Amino acid sequence: MRDPRFDPLFQPLKIGPVTAPNRFWQVPHCSGMGNLYPATLAAMRGVKAEGGWGVVNSEYCSIHPTSDDTTAPYASLWDEGDVANMAAMADAVHAHGALAGVELWHGGQRSGNVLSRAAPLAPESLLAENVPLAKPADGPRRYPRLARLAPRGGVAGARGWL
Amino acid sequence: MRDWHRAAALRARAAGFDVVYVYAAHTYLLSQFLDPALNPRGDDYGGSFANRARLVRELLEDTRAAVGDRMAVALRIEVIGEDGAGQEERAEFLHQIAPLVDVFDVTIPDYGTEMGPSRFVKEAALEGHIAHVRAATARPVVSVGRFTSPETMLGQLKRGVLDFIGAARPSIADPFLPAKIRDGRMDDIRECIGCNICYAHDGLGAPIRCTQNPTMGEEWRQGWHPEHVPAITGRSDPVLVVGGGPSGLEAALTLGRRGVQVVLAEAGEPGGRVTREARLPGLAEWARVRDWRLHQIGKLPNVTLYPGSRMTAGDVRETAIRHVLVATGSLWRADGRGRSLPGGAASFSDHRTLTPDQVLEGTRPALGPVVIFDDEGYHIAAGLADLLASEGREVTYVTPAGTVAEWASYTVEQSRLQARLIERGVTILAGQTVTALYPGTARLACAYTGRETDIPCAGFIPVTSREPQDALWLALKDVAKDRGLTSLHRIGDARAPGLIAHAVHDGHAAARAHLSPPTDIRRERVILPKARR
Structure with missing residues (x-):
């Protein structure tokens, strides 16, 4: 058994109307799975819950087709089909007594909307991602502001959060 | 926007979620509103900080009204602006909106630190930035820091920095990290090495994987569990693993856990390329790939490591072992x-x-x-x-x-x-x-x-x-039947030089496949109904 000194890590904590069973919080993080591989996602998050994470969150989960991160893998809750697929994740997490969380996301001008073909949204009109000149690499800060906009940009415009 | 967000929150509730985030970090839409350089608007949503933060406040209010009775409302937000300044302004804002928030998930805009590779960034790197939030908000706070040490985690709670230990990468390297602390098995924690291969694959558009945890991403596809491997029951001849680099160590460990007698022969000292690469500046944590496996193998009486044992084909024959995995790496x-x-x-x-x-x-x-x-x-x-x-x-x-x-x-x-x-x-x-x-x-x-x-x-x-340094495999392959070998495989870099993650995964896969019936790897994709073909 564990040293009782570590008991504080296992004290439940009420957050709003729900109670987290312990202090281990899997923050929202990208999985490369998202809405393309919902069963893969549900199984992976379920194993986290089985392993004792008291709160298990989704990755960034788009609220609307104006926030479409294609070609990067992302979750979505646009319609009833998405509800069914995301429910698989919530169920897999609940099966082990953990809380399931979802990170509602709108990318604004970080979303190029390559698949949805919606006009990117932002506080004002600026270059969006995945259009010419707007895909700065994680390298020279030729466009310092845009480069900061894509701090996890890669040579292929890699984005996401882990 | 407010209607879209509210509707998505309702769908999240319908899907059964317990926690819903309002996401005002990482340069996405709400961050763009908060950033004066990106938000020059002259209306109610631009200008003063209160105006730039108006949409954040409204989405919190909307979300609370829509689902707050059933779901906890979390706010993910940076404690400073994109330019690294403005902590007091933001702390005041967090204080003001605290009644709308059930838990604060806080970070900083410097992604190279937040998502920092171990080469440059060590454990608990955000503490100095976010330690004030708990007092400013009187709400539970979560933040990350690639926490792998139970002592560090406990310290975060005891010193009042955090209420929840946030983790992404450590939960990928070891999904059972909390259970191992709970059960007092601290030494079994498979610590993240901070190589960011997980993130690299998300960036490549593929499911994440992990150098330390070969089962990550394979839970559904191959039915792999990070803590359990099927035992081999009944007749079980010993297995010789030649080479104690990342692939050989993983294969020997996994076979050992399946109950097989394993002889692990290493030409020099175990670790292979991991030992070499960990000598590069800042990469000491990468040696965890070797050290964790050696420690776990040390707990298995049925796995014996023989360092300093370079093997020829003749040496292999002398062992009289009929199952051989060649993990001799690459140069x-x-x-x-x-x-x-x-x-x-x-x-x-x-x-x-x-x-x-x-x-x-x-x-x-x-x-x-x-x-x-x-x-x-x-x-x-x-x-x-x-x-x-x-x-x-x-x-x-x-x-x-x-x-x-x-x-x-x-x-x-x-x-x-x-x-x-x-x-x-x-x-x-x-x-x-x-x-x-x-x-x-x-x-x-x-x-x-x-x-x-x-x-x-x-x-x-x-x-x-x-x-590939596969001369031994070639020599054994030519005369495998003469030498009475039942199975012979090369694994890891000896088969195809790649990432350390590839080598570990290959060793794990070979150990699972040993004496197992072939299994189909499941594919997840849309299959059209017949009427629409």
């Missing part, structure tokens, strides 16, 4: 073969040439200018340039790519590696290929025009590609 080529020079360069066969493996084993180039030719693009060449420059050597780094360590942009290491080489005074020649060595010089060709130049070269390290 960097000295002949320049790689993407730029598929046939290599004869003149690289020169006394000035050293391979990365030789340098990492302690050999140093002759005095004078060192030329490192990075035709691979991940981190080895840049790491060697950093290492040799730190020892006072004059180093020229040559790559046909546009930047230093181009592939390392996927692991959030590229930009800082380039900065490091610049700061160390390394001469960086991008868009150039080393095509030949001449007395005292190396010949370069421009990757675009072919124009040639010569630069001084007293020592040369080609980082181009690696060659």
Whole structure:
């Protein structure tokens, strides 16, 4: 058994109307799975819950087709089909007594909307991602502001959060 | 926007979620509103901080009203602005909106720190930035810090920094980290090494994977569990694993956990390439790949490690073991073969040439200018340039790519590696290929025009590609039946040199496949209903 000194890590904590069973919080993080591989996602998050994470969150989960991160893998809750697929994740997490969380996301001008073909949204009109000149690499800060906009940009415009 | 967000929150509730985030970080829409440089609006949503934060407040109010009775409302937000300033302003804002928030998930805009690779960033790196939030908000706070030490986690709670230990990468490397602390099995925690291979694959558009945890991403596809492997029951002949690098160690451990008698023969000291690469500046944590496996193997009486045991085909026969896994790794080529020079360069066969493996084993180039030719693009060449420059050597780094360590942009290491080489005074020649060595010089060709130049070269390290060291496998394969072998496989880099993550995964897969019926790897994709074909 564990040293009782570590008991504080296992004290439940009420957050709003729900109670987290312990202090281990899997923050929202990208999985490369998202809405393309919902069963893969549900199984992976379920194993986290089985392993004792008291709160298990989704990755960034788009609220609307104006926030479409294609070609990067992302979750979505646009319609009833998405509800069914995301429910698989919530169920897999609940099966082990953990809380399931979802990170509602709108990318604004970080979303190029390559698949949805919606006009990117932002506080004002600026270059969006995945259009010419707007895909700065994680390298020279030729466009310092845009480069900061894509701090996890890669040579292929890699984005996401882990 | 408010309607869309509210509707999505309702769908999240319908899907059964318990916690819903309002996401005002990581340069996405709400961050764009908060950032004065990106938000010059003259209406109620621009100008003062309160105006720029109006949408955040409204979405919190909307979300609370829509689902707050059933779901906890979390706010993910940075505690400073994009320019690194404005902490007091933001702390005041967090204080004001605290009644709308059930838990604060806080971070900073510097992604290179938040998602920092172990090469540059160590555990609990955000504490100094976010420690004030709990007092400012009187709400539960979560934040990350690549926490792998239970003592560090406990300290975060006891000192009132955090209420929840946030984790992404440590939960990927060990999904059972909390259970192991709960059960007092601290030494079983498989610690994240901070290589960011998980993130790299998300960036590549593929499901995440993990150097330390070969089951990550395989839970559904292959039915792999991070803690359980099927036991082999009944007859179980011993298995000989030749080579104690990442693949051999993982194979031996996993076979051992399946109940098999395992003999692990290692030519030198265990660790293989992991031991060498962990000697590069900042990469000490990568040795966890070796150390965790050695520790776990040490708990298994049925696995015996024999260091200093180089095996020939005759030695294998003498063991009389009928199942053999050859995990003899790979070595960097000295002949320049790689993407730029598929046939290599004869003149690289020169006394000035050293391979990365030789340098990492302690050999140093002759005095004078060192030329490192990075035709691979991940981190080895840049790491060697950093290492040799730190020892006072004059180093020229040559790559046909546009930047230093181009592939390392996927692991959030590229930009800082380039900065490091610049700061160390390394001469960086991008868009150039080393095509030949001449007395005292190396010949370069421009990757675009072919124009040639010569630069001084007293020592040369080609980082181009690696060659499988599979001679033992070839020797055994030719006469496998004569030698009475029941099974013979090569695994890891001996089969196909790749990432450490590839080698670990291959070793794990081979151990699971041993004496198991073939299983289908499931594919997740849309299958059209018949009527629509």
